[in-house]
Amino acid sequence: MMSEVQERCCxxxxxxxxSQHFVDxxxxxxxxxxxxxxxxxxxxxxxxxxxxxxxVWGPAxxxxxxxxTNPAASFYATGVSLIVHPSNPFxxxxxxxxxxxxxxxxxxxxxxxxxxxxxxxxxxxxxSFHRHIADICARHPDVADYPAWKRWCDEYFFLPHRGxxxxxxxxxxxxxxxxxxxxxxxxxxxxxxxxxxxxDILAQRKDTDFDSTNLAWQRARRGRYVEFNLLWDRGTRFGxxxxxxxxxxxxxxxxxxxxxxxGPTPSxxxxxxxxxxxxxxxxxxxxx
Numbered sequence: 001m002m003s004e005v006q007e008r009c010c011x012x013x014x015x016x017x018x019s020q021h022f023v024d025x026x027x028x029x030x031x032x033x034x035x036x037x038x039x040x041x042x043x044x045x046x047x048x049x050x051x052x053x054x055x056v057w058g059p060a061x062x063x064x065x066x067x068x069t070n071p072a073a074s075f076y077a078t079g080v081s082l083i084v085h086p087s088n089p090f091x092x093x094x095x096x097x098x099x100x101x102x103x104x105x106x107x108x109x110x111x112x113x114x115x116x117x118x119x120x121x122x123x124x125x126x127x128s129f130h131r132h133i134a135d136i137c138a139r140h141p142d143v144a145d146y147p148a149w150k151r152w153c154d155e156y157f158f159l160p161h162r163g164x165x166x167x168x169x170x171x172x173x174x175x176x177x178x179x180x181x182x183x184x185x186x187x188x189x190x191x192x193x194x195x196x197x198x199x200d201i202l203a204q205r206k207d208t209d210f211d212s213t214n215l216a217w218q219r220a221r222r223g224r225y226v227e228f229n230l231l232w233d234r235g236t237r238f239g240x241x242x243x244x245x246x247x248x249x250x251x252x253x254x255x256x257x258x259x260x261x262x263g264p265t266p267s268x269x270x271x272x273x274x275x276x277x278x279x280x281x282x283x284x285x286x287x288x
Contacts (some may be wrong), residue, residue, distance in 0.1 A: 005080045005098060005191035006053040010038055013049055013084060016206070018198040020044040022051065027245060031058035037248045043256065045206035047087040048259075050251035060103060063241040072103035079112075080191060081235070083252040084202070089218035091205035092118035092125065092167070093225065094198045095252065097235070110187045111174035113149070113196040113261045114194050115157055115200075117167030117225060119218045121274045126168045130285035131169055131198035140186035142179070149173045154282040159228050164177070165278040166228050208214045217271055220264030222257040229253065 010022045020040045028034035040046055055078040058067075064075060079099030086093070096114035101107075116129050130150070137144035153172035158165050176183050229236050229252055229273030239249040266272040277283065 001188050001191070002053050002055065002078050002080050002098070002100075004040065005188075005194070006036070006051055008192050009051050009080065009082055009195050012195040012199040013040070013051070013202075016202040017045045018203075020046055025247075027248075029054075029056045029245070031056070033057050035245070035248070037245075037251060039251065042075050045091070045202065047085050047230075048255040049082070049084040049232040050248075050249045051080065051082040052251060054078065054245075054262060055246070056167070059208075061241070061243070063235040063238055064103075068103060068105070069107055070105045072105040074104045075101065076226075077101045078103050080106070082194070084195075084198070085209065085222075085254045086202060086206060087121050087233075088206050088208055089210050089214040090122075090208040091202050092116045092198075093222075093254070094195065094202075096170075096194045098194070100187070105246060107177075108180070109177040111176065112187060112190065113153060113170060113172035114190075114198075115153055115167055115170035115172070116198060119221050119274065120214070120270050121168075121277055122205075125205075126283075127285050129168070129170070129201065131196045132193070136190050136193055137186075139189060140182065143176065143182045144170060145173075151209055151282075157223060159227065159232065160232070162227070163225065163279060164224060165282065166224065166276070169282060193239050213267060213279065214260070217267070219254075219256055219258045220260050221274075223259045223264075225254060226257055 012019055022038040022040050025037040033056035037050060037052045039050045040050045057076040060072045060075045079097060081097035084094040094116050098112035100110050114133060127226060134146045137146035149171035150169060153169045156172045157169060236249060266275055
């Protein structure tokens with residue numbers, strides 16, 4: 001299933017780009033398992049994207065203990081994680097993942113989520129993105145909870161040292177183990193349609209005219225993305241602590257970014273609108 005999700009996500013992004021194609025980077029984990037980090041970079045609407053699939057196993061690292069109900073000696077984990085950094089400042093960054101974890105002590109769970117980080121806010125894009133996710137959740141009412149998972153996402157993707165949200169949110173969920181078949185069906189549905197709404201947004205925004213001011217704002221705001229991933233993201237921290245594949249873990253970093261002392265400072269109403277959003281209360285995108 002995870003391999004199919006990877007193929008589907010790459011196909012959606014290639015169609016939205018219209019000119020770029022992913023390349024494979026197959027790798028093996030010495031302790032057990034491996035994966036395929038599929039990437040595309042430069043020369044088109046996508047400045048950088050990575051769609052990583054892995055299936056790994058072996059002795060349970062000490063860092064895993066905080067996530068377990070009972071002590072475990074070994075684990076198995078599989079999942080797909082992706083990041084898309086478009087070239088055009090008016091096209092948003094997207095991040096998503098679906099994952100499954102189990103241990104020899106009987107613990108198992110699914111997790112995942114999807115969120116979007118615009119640099120210029122288009123309300124219609126945010127509504128379309130959230131509506132798509134809510135509709136997927138609505139197809140699985142016994143195990144999926146869009147309102148709760150949206151709140152979880154809003155709380156998780158937040159930079160407390162800045163008092164800023166990372167973007168417009170989405171959903172975030174973890175440790176879902178109520179009924180295997182039903183949760184699996186939901187995660188499969190979500191995974192196969194992770195990027196449907198985002199692909200349409202990217203295709204629509206990729207050719208928007210922009211200037212050097214817009215590009216400077218995008219690269220400065222990307223600095224916030226870097227700050228979150230390196231300081232607060234649990235997946236990044238666990239991956240590094242557990243000696244995961246560094247190149248795949250840090251594939252989420254944007255390719256070009258600037259850090260301005262005291263900035264970035266909005267230079268127009270559109271940039272101020274984004275700042276008002278990320279520093280205000282999370283918005284309900286499904287209620288007019």
